[in-house]
Amino acid sequence: MKPQGTEIPSELCRLSASGQETLRHYDDRVAMLLRHAGNAVVPAMWEKQRSLPAAFLTHLNKAFLVYDQSLRFVQSQLHQAGWFVTCAPGCSHCCTQLPSGLTGVEILYLYHGAYRAGIVDRMFRRCMERLELWEEICRWDPRDLVQASLEHNLVQRLHRYHALKVPCPFLEAGLCSLYRYRPLACRIHFSLSPPHWCRPDHFQNAHAVRFNLEPSPHVMKALERLDQVLHLDLSDLLVCGFVEYVVNVMAFRPIGWMENLR
Template structure:
């Protein structure tokens, strides 16, 4: 799957990150010119996948195996927070698709929104102050959402149809427990692999700086609603590619 974002010439950036009691030697091709945060998302996707791979190796050395496989999509019925930068990225990608594909996606998202309207979830999802992650109301909302078993509009035949460009938070969610528990996850039954450096959280934090007073993310099913705003949040964070990456990586530990 090709991203719609055309990257300028690149420069190689090498650095090392501590991953639990292991380490990741990262080597990334980063745009050498002036870009927005949204334009370096492909780099951040690669970095996130590298971090998750390193975390997966760590749990395997402890005797655990990741249970996640293509065609296993119960987790794709959870409420997925999509950073506003990824919302912008996916908007550009959707606009790059042939008209018929855009219409088909629009129809899938409309079906999802209709399903949400049929519950009491839509007004709650449209009330951003209810999304504060540690808040009881937010946890109740996430549980109520899962209860409805509404599949992500990008889920096709129980597999992610945008796998190469899927949100960072989807990359970061892997479990070592039996998939049978994923439809009704509890702390006792579902064991996610620990991800020591969460790229999704860094993006949410940057989003909340750009859009003050918000969580920096939207519920993924409301992507087409968000698209109507014409938002370009990435433009608020611009710079040379390697500088943006450096600032991003610094935030893993801040």
């Protein structure tokens, strides 16, 4: 989840029947690839050695690629309706938010990317710093007492975190160092207004037109099933989930990618 702006383009709710059919087709493919990834897991190898078949990674890579294609398709539909997504490389205002709603397998994918890039230790330290900040924000706050819902409190805390303008641990010189492995929460967030309006302290920020192209329940279910297969029960906040995964699941070891496990 990333905070949204004031207006969601109505064209998104009015995709043509063929457009909706195309989107369903993409969703089905993503869900199928995630199912294939789950079917490839050999539980004993994962539990005892933290090893996964190379086929698992192949299916996961493809699932994210197809998901990105579906996002580009929706962007093209928006474009035809006269809406232009203004997000571009080098703009990272939304990377001062704290991505939430992550599944465990998305954190596993980030960890794999960090390991490949040789930056696990550095990213872990940075995540720990952000985690301390988050815990500080979550400490007793009198404003929480007047709010009824936990969901509302969480959103308020995420806003407070964003207002601090702390860059995501994975952000390097304005670019995501794990772009290929970034979670859905980062892939689905778009802006249609001038990029600088996304700065939390910009006077037009409240009027920025930002929206999330939420994954379908079909895709979410497939991701959650993967979490069950892998017994991943992590915090859904990026920095907290990453720290938990590094320490409790992997103990700083690499994932073993095994060929021809079956």
